Amino acid sequence: MLVEAFAKINWTLNITGLRADGYHLLDMLMQPVSLADRITLLPAEELSLTVTGGGNIPADDRNLALRAAKLLRKETGVSAGAAIHLEKHIPSQAGMGGGSSDAAAVLTALNRLWSAGLSGEELEALGVRLGADVPFLIRGGLARTRGIGEQLESIPSCRTYSLLVLQPEGGLSTAEIFRAWHDMPAERSADPEAALSAILSGSVAGRSSAFANMLEPVSRRFCPEIGTLIRALYDNGADLAQMTGSGSAVFGVFSDTGARNRAAALLASRCPKCWCCETQEESIRFQEDA
Structure with missing residues (x-):
């Protein structure tokens, strides 16, 4: 299997x-x-x-x-x-x-x-x-x-988004980030309803105020390159860029695969840990049975 x-x-x-x-x-x-x-x-x-x-x-x-x-x-x-x-x-x-x-x-x-x-x-x-x-x-x-x-x-949801994922050298411990969160006040929180509306309507561009990750300021303290890579994604055409989970990976959302692939070509030498992917429905896929 x-x-x-x-x-x-x-x-x-x-x-x-x-x-x-x-x-x-x-x-x-x-x-x-x-x-x-x-x-x-x-x-x-x-x-x-x-x-x-x-x-x-x-x-x-x-x-x-x-x-x-x-x-x-x-x-x-x-x-x-x-x-x-x-x-x-x-x-x-x-x-x-x-x-x-x-x-x-x-x-x-x-x-x-x-x-x-x-x-x-x-x-x-x-x-x-x-x-x-x-x-x-x-x-x-x-x-x-x-x-x-x-x-x-x-x-x-029937929309598919083109993503570029970048990860700095070295990862972050989820447990350590959550522990450190208590010592740092959150800069801002997300508006899930507004973010969901933007996702479903395909209008994430210009709606970054609705999207947030409350762990991002903590993770940036441990790994400042997170902020640098987010800025790089925006500078290379991302409609939205932020950290996922407790980090250290960040992702940029692009208007289409062409824009995403151009950004990947420009950023790959700067950040070797670079992946092109898309959003999808499946989280598990059975390929074959043995």
């Missing part, structure tokens, strides 16, 4: 509170993009994980993909195993949900491989135990996510 696990971007990210257990309450607009890890899953007696690509990615319980497999097996009582191979293409520590997308795809794929019989809603309930982005990446599509990721509102 071969599965593609797609990355995501945050159109908006607001922090709305803090639970007694320390989890941050979020309000986010997110959408999958056409940059994907590839995961091969084969029946086996035991659970195992191997990883290629992406640098120093662990293949033990620090990896969300393996934790997802163990969680599903524990909660369903399945005794079967699986040999999981993860081929990394989504940048790590970028704010694009790479680990979460792998977890979402593994939950979905093993539910099928093991004939576990869980519904999408049941998989999402498991996913939120692994991370705030996992339920969204199980469901896919343009969505507004609230709480700790468990409150999902799917939003029909």
